[in-house]
Amino acid sequence: MDFLTISELFLMLCFVVYMFANVKIAARKTTGSALAGVAGFTIAAAVVLTMVTTLTGVGFCKDIAFALIVLSPVGTIAAAYVLAGGDL
Numbered sequence: 001m002d003f004l005t006i007s008e009l010f011l012m013l014c015f016v017v018y019m020f021a022n023v024k025i026a027a028r029k030t031t032g033s034a035l036a037g038v039a040g041f042t043i044a045a046a047v048v049l050t051m052v053t054t055l056t057g058v059g060f061c062k063d064i065a066f067a068l069i070v071l072s073p074v075g076t077i078a079a080a081y082v083l084a085g086g087d088l
Contacts (some may be wrong), residue, residue, distance in 0.1 A: 008055060009055075016044075016048065018040070020040070022044065023071055025037035025040070026038050026041065031079075031083060038076075047065075049065035
């Protein structure tokens, strides 16, 4: 194993720990914490999926990561609109 592969695996481990921290933030009772935790989790998941594509060559992980990055702000805007009193 070369140094680049080891550093990529270590970075993936760090992002997994970051994902667990975001789950803890999302589990709080306030709405802002929940939205922030879910947003951080989706960004970390997208980065990990992109790194899986780089390390293993599985092509569909990059497509899933792109969908997560594009659709997560849409969900945040929809949740904020509903919490403000609007109907979808």
